[in-house]
Amino acid sequence: MHELLSAVAKILSYPTILWIALGEVLGILLGALPGLTATMGMALMLPISFYLTPEASIGLMLGVYFGAVSGASIPAILFGIPGNPNAIATVYDGYAMARKGEGGVALGTAVVASFIGGLGSMLVLFFAAPLLAAASLWFGPAEYFSLAVASLTVIAATSGKAISKGILAALFGMMLGTVGIDSIAGLPRFTLGNIYLLNGFSLVAALIGLFGIAQVLEDLETTRKGGLQAVIPKIGKVFPSMKYLISRARIILESIGIGTVIGALPGAGASVGVVLAYERAREISPEKEKFGKGALDGVLAPEVANNACIGGGLIPTLALGIPGESAAVMLMAALIMHGIAPGPMLFGKHMDLVYAIFVAMVVSNICMLLFQLGGVRLFARALMIPPYLLSTLVLLLSIIGAFALESSVFDAFAAVAFGILGWWMKRAGYPVIPLVLGLILGPMLESEFRRAVMIAGTYTTFFTRPLSLALLAGGALYLAHQIRKLRKEAAAEAAASGGGA
Amino acid sequence: MNWFLLALGAGYLYLTYQLPSRSISGDPGVKLMPYVIGVLTVAFTAYHTVQDLRKSRPPVRWRSVGAVAAASLIMLAYVGLMNPLGFELATGLFLIATAAFFKPPDSARAWAVIILFAVLATAAVSLLFGTVFNVNLPEARWLQALRG
Known part of the structure; x- marks a missing residue:
């Protein structure tokens, strides 16, 4: 109880609440602009978050995250273009409503739904936290090693159609993670005589490059063609009625459940959650026949689910150190920059910070509700900002952000190099998230492996400790399951194309 | 790859x-x-x-690769010129070059928009990182000499 009250006091303090609000505004703007993602915004905020307290830092990042997920509904509803994949299901009925002149109610409902979804999943996380804290006591070096192996396996296996590419990306990340002074023996490795590499690659430079610069390079052709040039349609009345929301309690609760569960599954992603919630709402809605033609329930369900996915995604991120998606990697990075490693010990050692995250989630949601309902017309105008100026600004903030942490020109060069690498990987079909996780988890995996062997005096310790064995077996089973699933899908595709021909 | x-x-x-x-x-x-x-x-x-x-490989779109290479060169040049030119001048030039590369200006008004954007963005970033976060932004030797 004392930790909870302390967290409330820290988050509600003057500078912290201001950073959350700032993150929220920035997030809504990013979400409203197609092509700019929550992950990119959070990557750009990493260098700033370094200068803040851990609570303000996590509040800023959560503000951007919640804001961007919710803000994506603006272009989805007004122009039929989802600001990011979280809003794909909102397009179906939201855009149809906007064309009928009901865009305001659709936008208002989307905001209120996002608010409810965010709070609902936070409550699930809140009640799961004590159980996770108790589980943290079972972890020693062998278990941490096995957890890191299982995390990398799960992420590599769920990152795309070619599992071997995911594994290769993770290995490449681990390779980069070994650069610098070895944490146990104190010997420099793979630095090629470069003093800037003694501390290894800067995580912030890598993240900014891979998610900020790479995204701009990826969208270069669209940007040079001029991007979106649209006219904002009439918005009209914004607030949904309370009577309507109460009558849709079942849709709301089921969408929270779907969003939280799907968000907690690594690799599933919010885009799966919102489509499932939309389909479920279509089954149980009293206005089934309106779906696809402008049903408000078709906006409500996916918008509840996409913000519920955030809370769900935080369960494996915070408890196990396995981020479900790229934005969660940024939250992890923000914590790591403050010397706090997400994973079982977070709940054991830093319960005050865990509670601060819950309180920051509540404050973020309230800010999102107020700002987006009050400023929906203003945020919609953000779509009129020329994309070439926005992309230029993103590149500048990326380079300066990488430079700022250590006042290091080398880090700025590294960010550009990682940006080119990220663009190249995407072109070649290699997923980026396993690389980032390899870079983050690789050093921990190696040091815990060596510690476990030094303590036990044998390599068999990983297989004789039950939890360690269970984690390794879980990772292997998941990998086998994914390989089998992808083979089945490939066979079905081949059969379909053969049948079609 | x-x-x-x-x-x-x-x-x-x-x-x-x-x-x-x-x-x-x-x-x-x-x-x-x-x-x-x-x-x-x-x-x-x-x-x-x-x-x-x-497998058959999709054809390489050289136009897109060329655009990425050009944008990357502008970024690398900017980072390389930060110390010799100083933060403000290098940043201003980088913003003008990048914005003009993304959308080549076709009128005096378009140039004015880009230059105004470059000045405002440089000032804002300089204020945020240099003054608020107290980051040591690169200062050119010639500028230091001018200031005595």
Whole structure:
């Protein structure tokens, strides 16, 4: 109880609440602009978050995250273009409503739904936290090693159609993670005589490059063609009625459940959650026949689910150190920059910070509700900002952000190099998230492996400790399951194309 | 990408081989994990290279590659010129060059918009990082000399 009250006091303090609000505004703007993602915004905020307290830092990042997920509904509803994949299901009925002149109610409902979804999943996380804290006591070096192996396996296996590419990306990340002074023996490795590499690659430079610069390079052709040039349609009345929301309690609760569960599954992603919630709402809605033609329930369900996915995604991120998606990697990075490693010990050692995250989630949601309902017309105008100026600004903030942490020109060069690498990987079909996780988890995996062997005096310790064995077996089973699933899908595709021909 | 990873894996294994073998008592050593990573990288990349040889590759869009190369060169030039030119001048020039590359200006008004944007963005970033966060932004020697 004392930790909870302390967290409330820290988050509600003057500078912290201001950073959350700032993150929220920035997030809504990013979400409203197609092509700019929550992950990119959070990557750009990493260098700033370094200068803040851990609570303000996590509040800023959560503000951007919640804001961007919710803000994506603006272009989805007004122009039929989802600001990011979280809003794909909102397009179906939201855009149809906007064309009928009901865009305001659709936008208002989307905001209120996002608010409810965010709070609902936070409550699930809140009640799961004590159980996770108790589980943290079972972890020693062998278990941490096995957890890191299982995390990398799960992420590599769920990152795309070619599992071997995911594994290769993770290995490449681990390779980069070994650069610098070895944490146990104190010997420099793979630095090629470069003093800037003694501390290894800067995580912030890598993240900014891979998610900020790479995204701009990826969208270069669209940007040079001029991007979106649209006219904002009439918005009209914004607030949904309370009577309507109460009558849709079942849709709301089921969408929270779907969003939280799907968000907690690594690799599933919010885009799966919102489509499932939309389909479920279509089954149980009293206005089934309106779906696809402008049903408000078709906006409500996916918008509840996409913000519920955030809370769900935080369960494996915070408890196990396995981020479900790229934005969660940024939250992890923000914590790591403050010397706090997400994973079982977070709940054991830093319960005050865990509670601060819950309180920051509540404050973020309230800010999102107020700002987006009050400023929906203003945020919609953000779509009129020329994309070439926005992309230029993103590149500048990326380079300066990488430079700022250590006042290091080398880090700025590294960010550009990682940006080119990220663009190249995407072109070649290699997923980026396993690389980032390899870079983050690789050093921990190696040091815990060596510690476990030094303590036990044998390599068999990983297989004789039950939890360690269970984690390794879980990772292997998941990998086998994914390989089998992808083979089945490939066979079905081949059969379909053969049948079609 | 496959050839890059294959070369990288082989180079990484060579560097691992050159690492000193001494270690603390009971410690598996500084070489073991890099060996595992290097061997797995080479093995997976070799498998992938063979797999890819069987598939038809989509044609390379050189126009897009050229645009990315040009944008990357502008960024690298900016970082390289930060110390010699100083933060403000290098940033202003970078913003003008990048914005003009993304959308070539076709009128005096378009140039004015880009220059105004460059001035405002440089001032804002300078204020945020230099003044608010107290970051040591690069200052040109010639500017230091001018200020005495």
